[in-house]
Every structure is written in structure tokens, then in C-alpha cells.
Amino acid sequence: xxxxxxxxxxxTPMPHQRKLAVGIDLGTTxxxxxxxxSGTAEVIADHQGRNLLPSVVHYAPxxxxxxYEAREKAVKDALNTIISVKRLMGRGVxxxxxxxxRMPYHFAETEGAGxxxxxxxxxxxxxxxxxxxILKVLAARGREALDGDLxxxxxxxxxxxxxxxxxATKDAAxxxxxxxxRLLNEPTAAAIAYGLDQEGEGLIAVYDLGGGTxxxxxxxxxxxxxxxxxxxxxxxxxxxxxxxxxxxxxLADSGYTGDVTxxxxxxxxxxxxxxxxxxxxxxxxxxxxxxxxxxxxxxxSRTEFEALVSPLIERTLKVCKSALRDAKVKAKDLTxxxxxxxSTRVPYVRRRVGELFGCEPKVDIDPDLVVATGAALQADVxxxxxxxxxxLLLDVNPLSLGIETMGGLSEKIIPRNATIPIAKAQEFTTYxxxxxxxxxxxxxxxRELVADxxxxxxxxxxxxxxxxxxxxxxxxxFQVDADxxxxxxxxxxxxxxxxxxxxxPSYGLEEEQVTQMLKDSIAHAREDVAARQLREKQxxxxxxxxxxxxxxxxxxxxxxxxxxxxxxxxxxxxLREVAVGDDEHAIAREIEKAGQASNEFAMRRMDxxxxxxxxxxxxxxxxxxxxx
Amino acid sequence: MSLTENYFQxxxxxxxYCLDENALRATYRELQRKTHPDKFAEAGKHEQMLAxxxxxxxxxxxxxxxxxxxxxxxxxxxxxVELDEQxxxxxxxxxxxxxxxxxxxxEQASHANNPEAALEKVTEHLDTxxxxxxxxxxxxIERDDTxxxxxxxxxxxxxxxxxxxxxxxxxxLLSD
Numbered sequence: 001x002x003x004x005x006x007x008x009x010x011x012t013p014m015p016h017q018r019k020l021a022v023g024i025d026l027g028t029t030x031x032x033x034x035x036x037x038s039g040t041a042e043v044i045a046d047h048q049g050r051n052l053l054p055s056v057v058h059y060a061p062x063x064x065x066x067x068y069e070a071r072e073k074a075v076k077d078a079l080n081t082i083i084s085v086k087r088l089m090g091r092g093v094x095x096x097x098x099x100x101x102r103m104p105y106h107f108a109e110t111e112g113a114g115x116x117x118x119x120x121x122x123x124x125x126x127x128x129x130x131x132x133x134i135l136k137v138l139a140a141r142g143r144e145a146l147d148g149d150l151x152x153x154x155x156x157x158x159x160x161x162x163x164x165x166x167x168a169t170k171d172a173a174x175x176x177x178x179x180x181x182r183l184l185n186e187p188t189a190a191a192i193a194y195g196l197d198q199e200g201e202g203l204i205a206v207y208d209l210g211g212g213t214x215x216x217x218x219x220x221x222x223x224x225x226x227x228x229x230x231x232x233x234x235x236x237x238x239x240x241x242x243x244x245x246x247x248x249x250x251l252a253d254s255g256y257t258g259d260v261t262x263x264x265x266x267x268x269x270x271x272x273x274x275x276x277x278x279x280x281x282x283x284x285x286x287x288x289x290x291x292x293x294x295x296x297x298x299x300x301s302r303t304e305f306e307a308l309v310s311p312l313i314e315r316t317l318k319v320c321k322s323a324l325r326d327a328k329v330k331a332k333d334l335t336x337x338x339x340x341x342x343s344t345r346v347p348y349v350r351r352r353v354g355e356l357f358g359c360e361p362k363v364d365i366d367p368d369l370v371v372a373t374g375a376a377l378q379a380d381v382x383x384x385x386x387x388x389x390x391x392l393l394l395d396v397n398p399l400s401l402g403i404e405t406m407g408g409l410s411e412k413i414i415p416r417n418a419t420i421p422i423a424k425a426q427e428f429t430t431y432x433x434x435x436x437x438x439x440x441x442x443x444x445x446x447r448e449l450v451a452d453x454x455x456x457x458x459x460x461x462x463x464x465x466x467x468x469x470x471x472x473x474x475x476x477x478f479q480v481d482a483d484x485x486x487x488x489x490x491x492x493x494x495x496x497x498x499x500x501x502x503x504x505p506s507y508g509l510e511e512e513q514v515t516q517m518l519k520d521s522i523a524h525a526r527e528d529v530a531a532r533q534l535r536e537k538q539x540x541x542x543x544x545x546x547x548x549x550x551x552x553x554x555x556x557x558x559x560x561x562x563x564x565x566x567x568x569x570x571x572x573x574x575l576r577e578v579a580v581g582d583d584e585h586a587i588a589r590e591i592e593k594a595g596q597a598s599n600e601f602a603m604r605r606m607d608x609x610x611x612x613x614x615x616x617x618x619x620x621x622x623x624x625x626x627x628x
Numbered sequence: 629m630s631l632t633e634n635y636f637q638x639x640x641x642x643x644x645y646c647l648d649e650n651a652l653r654a655t656y657r658e659l660q661r662k663t664h665p666d667k668f669a670e671a672g673k674h675e676q677m678l679a680x681x682x683x684x685x686x687x688x689x690x691x692x693x694x695x696x697x698x699x700x701x702x703x704x705x706x707x708x709v710e711l712d713e714q715x716x717x718x719x720x721x722x723x724x725x726x727x728x729x730x731x732x733x734x735e736q737a738s739h740a741n742n743p744e745a746a747l748e749k750v751t752e753h754l755d756t757x758x759x760x761x762x763x764x765x766x767x768x769i770e771r772d773d774t775x776x777x778x779x780x781x782x783x784x785x786x787x788x789x790x791x792x793x794x795x796x797x798x799x800x801l802l803s804d
Contacts, residue, residue: 181669325799389661481680482680606682612662613655
């Protein structure tokens with residue numbers, strides 16, 4: 001059926017040029033990539049037809065293995081085989097020390113409290129670079145299946161991921177050479193995959209229990225808009241913990257008193273996972289583990305397993321109740337409960353969740369594939385292959401953001417569950433006469449005391465003119481973008497002195513480090529770094545040219561006078577000229593200038609489209625747009 | 629640009645206290661459809677930043693307009709009265725007495741046999757009082773009695789603060 005094509009400001013109507021985009025689910029135990037082909041989202045399998053890629057990376061001198069091959073080394077070479085790296089993302093050395101269970105790796109001694117570095121046979125690796133290895137394999141899968149370079153990717157993160165964890169994920173994508181279209185929350189991705197927008201209106205709960213993380217999101221769906229009302233979770237609770245409960249039971253049962261070596265620990269966990277999976281289908285499983293002096297032989301029944309994991313499930317249910325309260329809805333008002341994540345295969349989990357929400361949870365889509373599928377659908381919209389009029393996601397900030405005030409208290413600036421993007425400002429003042437600098441400490445979390453919150457970043461505003469205490473007016477603005485990433489700026493209002501930072505957590509990576517890692521990894525692939533960067537700039541320039549040209553053609557006449565139009569066209573000509581050349585810096589400069597030159601025009605188009613939206617709001621919005 | 633307009637104008641609404649929530653939500657959705665950064669994922673950096681600003685302003689406007697307390701404070705602000713969100717100032721003794729009673733009720737609720745049900749009762753109690761205050765505010769603002777409206781808002785702030793405490797307790801009960 002031929003559909004009438006309508007363009008919107010900001011959209012590039014290029015019907016002939018389908019863009020290549022993928023959705024990636026970067027999971028704790030496994031990862032996968034999906035894309036939209038002929039209107040349907042599908043997971044891209046490897047050459048053996050396997051959809052999932054175990055999130056396991058093995059390091060040997062001069063060789064990196066990812067996936068199944070790496071998992072085979074997990075027991076034999078535990079120290080060089082990194083599993084569940086997602087649990088380390090955005091975490092500091094001091095966080096890792098507080099984990100409930102020890103990880104087998106040797107962490108390198110780093111100066112101060114930085115990002116934990118794992119010692120391997122191939123040198124020290126950071127969680128970001130381990131994740132990047134996984135992403136590279138998935139990106140290659142996408143390129144091969146789509147037969148071309150990817151225009152962008154949507155990467156999913158747990159809804160309850162904090163700022164540091166999100167930033168680490170984005171850094172990993174950058175190191176892997178991917179253009180991140182959006183970081184998308186996993187439960188939201190699942191809601192899209194279920195095509196619930198086709199059902200019209202409703203209240204949806206998405207219960208997402210993965211290998212290492214738990215999320216619950218409550219969404220309202222109306223007229224194709226998914227509005228997240230509340231989200232909650234636990235970024236350190238998942239199916240791994242079910243396995244651990246079984247492994248600990250085997251260990252206790254065996255009466256073994258010797259050392260639990262990394263190899264033994266891995267083997268117990270592997271066996272536990274297999275027992276758990278079998279118990280989904282049978283009532284009792286007999287098993288045996290032998291390694292060195294350790295020997296255990298026995299049976300685990302389903303009832304026993306359920307008793308072991310019951311406290312863990314209980315924890316998730318309490319989080320669900322909290323989320324319902326935050327969303328101001330009752331369990332009985334929900335129209336759909338969607339189950340996501342491999343751990344929801346456990347029948348006991350389904351039963352308990354069903355009891356809480358008083359309805360049969362939806363499990364039609366394979367819980368391992370649903371998130372990547374949703375991410376692919378969103379990626380397709382974001383690159384412009386599908387009109388964003390069909391579907392819009394309004395997500396929230398999962399944890400309150402604030403700054404430290406006198407007495408070590410956290411003053412919340414952006415509350416949790418606030419719809420993003422969001423910008424909020426608050427004014428603070430000096431407490432000493434003649435104070436000329438102010439330290440700003442950004443924290444995330446719900447607790448009153450800064451010490452109980454997560455420290456995100458510290459920066460200083462300098463050059464405040466000396467005044468009596470309380471006279472200066474420092475306005476601190478927090479802006480959270482659609483990826484859930486924070487930008488903080490501070491301005492002294494009486495003088496206009498400004499200071500701004502993109503929040504980079506102390507245990508995160510600096511911009512240069514990311515670039516360096518990218519360079520290293522490209523060098524590894526024997527590709528020319530400069531050529532690649534130039535190509536990227538050229539692509540950016542082409543994209544900008546097309547988008548502004550289209551905008552001019554569409555409403556340049558209506559919104560610009562001759563001179564204004566001329567100024568934009570001149571900037572575009574200059575950009576066009578340098579874009580075919582090989583001066584990367586000149587292209588970057590002209591991109592910036594063209595952007596500036598058309599800023600006012602962009603603003604007018606935005607205003608015009610708002611007016612249009614308002615004038616059409618009482619009628620069927622779609623009909624009105626078609627008539628125009 | 630339209631971002632400088634007041635929030636009522638931005639949503640094309642009459643500047644009055646009572647709003648049609650469904651209509652407000654429908655307008656919100658349409659505005660987000662036009663300005664959300666997802667529409668500009670492929671546009672240039674400047675345009676993306678612009679979209680973040682627009683969408684953030686629309687989110688803030690929606691937040692203010694849908695919250696009875698924030699909307700009241702905002703309406704007073706448009707009339708040149710600045711009230712901070714924390715609330716302050718003296719109030720009539722009868723109201724303060726009532727507050728102490730409510731606070732006591734809350735205290736007892738957390739030790740009750742069924743604390744969840746007891747908290748629910750406090751919430752209902754608060755809701756009834758807030759409804760009454762909203763009706764007061766509506767009438768006061770309509771007859772331009774700003775002074776009385778300010779007093780009403782201060783009372784609302786008191787009750788909303790109490791409501792936050794109820795929420796806090798409820799969450800604590802759930803995270804035990």
C-alpha cells in the first residue's frame with residue numbers, strides 16, 4: 001500500500017535511502033543484536049544460527065575471544081575469562097570491594113579510587129573495554145547481515161542504571177566504533193517489542209529479571225505514546241543470584257572445608273545454572289560436581305529450589321509495589337504485565353509475579369530476545385526509516401540527582417521518575433565573606449546524607465567576585481538528556497561567570513581516554529584512524545546539508561526573509577565545498593558554522609510545529625496533518 | 629520563541645486553576661511529538677540541543693500544570709507573588725492544631741497492626757483536606773483575593789509535605 005509521505009521539521013525525507021540501524025541488548029550473561037527488515041524486527045544470528053552471544057570475553061596474549069569460545073575457557077582459565085562484566089560497569093574500585101560475592105579476577109592496583117582494572121594475560125583491561133569487545137562482535141554481525149556500515153545503534157540499559165553506568169555503556173559503544181542513537185531502557189524496549197501500541201490504551205507493567213539486573217517499569221500507553229510513570233529496580237540482582245544460591249547450597253551440603261578456587265567456583269556456578277534450567281521442566285534434578293578434593297553428589301528438587309530463591313523474588317516484588325505507589329496506580333488497574341529476561345523462564349517467578357499483579361503475565365515473545373527486538377524498532381524510528389509520529393517514548397530519570405550542601409546533605413534538584421529530557425535550576429549562595437570559589441559536588445540517590453548517595457562528579461566555579469556571605473547568587477542548572485545523561489552548569493548571576501561540566505564520574509573515562517581506546521582498537525584492526533575520522537565528519541556534513549536543505553525547501557519561504565535565507569545558503573555552500581575535501585578540521589568548523597547559521601530557523605520551525613500541534617489538537621491530529 | 633510564553637499559553641489554555649486533565653495530557657503528547665529529541669536523532673548538534681531544551685520546557689510545564697500545588701504557586705508567581713516550594717510563615721492556630729492531629733495519626737499509623745491500611749487512611753484524610761483547599765484557592769483566585777490565596781497555598785504546602793512523609797513511610801515499609 002502506498003502511504004502518503006509527510007515530512008516534519010527535523011526529519012529527512014529520503015525514501016530511497018534506507019538507513020542501516022540495529023538494536024543491541026548488552027546483557028549480563030548474554031548479548032544480542034536485532035534489526036528491522038521489511039518492516040519486521042528480527043534478531044541477527046551468527047553463522048551457526050545462534051541468536052545469543054554469551055557476554056564472555058577471554059584474553060590471551062595477542063588473542064581475544066568473545067562468546068561461546070570464550071565461555072569454554074571460563075572454568076579452565078577463570079582469571080583471564082571475564083564474565084558478567086556488566087556488574088562492573090560504572091563502578092569504582094571501592095564499589096567492587098563491597099560486592100556480596102567476590103569476583104575471581106585480580107584487580108590491578110590503581111592510584112586512588114578509579115575504575116577497576118582487571119589483570120589478564122593480555123594486559124590490564126577495563127570494564128568499558130571488555131564491553132566494547134562484545135559490542136564489536138555484535139556490530140560486525142550487524143554490518144555483515146545488512147551489508148554495509150551501520151548508521152547507528154540503540155543500546156539498551158537497565159532502567160535503574162545510574163548516570164555512571166549509563167556513561168560507561170555509552171563509552172563502550174564509542175570505543176567499539178558505534179554511533180549511539182539512544183540509550184534505551186530495557187523495560188521500555190520490551191513494551192515496544194510487544195507492539196502494545198497497536199492495542200490502543202492501557203497501563204503496562206514490565207517485569208524484567210535478567211542475569212544480573214532487575215527492573216520494573218510502569219507505563220501508560222495512549223495514542224502511540226509510551227509514557228513511563230515510574231521505574232524501580234536493583235542493578236545487582238538477577239538470575240546469577242539464583243545460581244549462586246544453588247552453588248552455595250551444594251558447597252554447604254558437601255561439607256568441603258578447603259579453598260574455593262576460582263575454577264571450583266566457576267564450575268559450581270555452571271552446574272547450578274544447568275540445574276536451574278532443568279528445574280523449569282522437571283521436578284527434581286540429580287547432579288554431581290568433582291574438582292580436586294571437592295566432591296558433591298545429590299539431588300535438588302523444585303520445591304527446594306523455590307525455597308532457596310524465594311527471598312530473592314520477594315525482593316523484586318517489594319520493588320514492584322514501590323513502583324506502583326510511585327506511579328500512583330493500583331495493581332488491579334494494569335491491563336498488561338510483560339515478562340522480560342531469561343530469569344522469568346523460571347515458573348516460580350511467573351507464578352509469584354502473576355499473584356502480585358492479579359493477572360497472567362505475558363510471555364509470548366522469547367524473554368531473551370524481546371529487549372533487542374524493541375531496541376531495533378526504536379533504532380528504525382530514530383534513523384528516520386519509520387515515522388516517529390507512530391510511536392514516541394517518554395522515559396524517566398530513575399534516581400534523584402542533587403548537589404551537596406552544608407552539613408553533608410543532598411539537595412535534590414531533579415527528582416526520580418521525572419520525565420526526561422529535563423532541566424532544572426536552583427540558586428545557592430556563598431557562606432563566607434569574600435568567598436571567590438565554590439565547589440560543586442553532584443550526587444545521585446534518594447538518601448538525605450551525601451555519604452549515602454552515589455558521588456557523580458565534583459567541579460569548581462571560580463572567579464566569584466568577593467562579596468559578603470550570602471550575597472552571591474549561584475545558579476546551578478542540571479540537564480538530563482533523552483539518554484538519561486546529565487550535564488551540569490553553574491553561573492554566578494550578578495557577574496555572569498559560567499562553569500560547565502559534562503558529568504564524567506571519577507571512576508569513569510575522560511574524553512581523551514575514550515578516543516585513545518578507540519584509536520588503539522582501530523590500530524589493532526589495521527585501519528587508518530585519520531581516514532576513519534575524516535569519513536565520519538564527511539558523513540556528518542552530508543547529513544546536516546540534507547536536513548537543512550530539506551527544511552529550507554519545506555518552509556524556508558514561510559519562515560525566512562530573503563537575507564536570512566541567503567545567510568543560511570552561504571553557510572551551506574561553504575560546508576558543501578569543504579565536505580568533499582580531506583580537511584577534517586575545516587569540515588568540523590563549517591558544520592559548526594552552518595549549525596549556528598540555521599539555529600534561529602530551527603527555532604522558528606519548532607515554534608511553527610508547536611502552533612500546528614495546538615491548532616490541530618481538538619481534531620483528529622493525523623487528519624489535520626495530512627490535509628496540509 | 630514560544631518557550632518564553634507562560635505555561636498556560638504554551639499549552640493553549642485559559643489561565644485558570646481548574647484544568648481538564650485529559651485535554652492537558654492530549655496536548656502534552658502532541659507537543660512532545662513535535663519537539664522530542666527522538667525526532668531529531670539524525671539532525672545536527674544544534675538542532676538536537678534545541679530539541680532537548682524545548683522538550684525539557686514542555687516537560688516542566690506539564691509537571692507544573694498537572695500538580696495542584698505547583699500550579700497554584702505558579703499562578704501566584706504570574707501575579708508577582710514569589711513563594712518558595714518549601715513553604716514558610718505563620719498560619720491560623722486552628723489549622724495548625726489540625727496538622728498536629730494529622731501528624732499524630734501518622735505516627736500511630738507506623739506502629740499499627742496493619743500499617744499499610746493505616747497509612748492509606750491518613751492519605752485519604754489528607755486528600756479530602758487538599759480537595760477542600762483547592763476549591764478555596766480556585767474561588768480566591770477568581771475573585772482576585774491574592775492575600776487569601778497565598779494563605780491557602782501555604783496550607784497546601786503543609787499538607788503536601790505531610791503527604792511526602794506518608795510516601796516515605798510507605799516505601800520504608802516496602803523496603804524492610
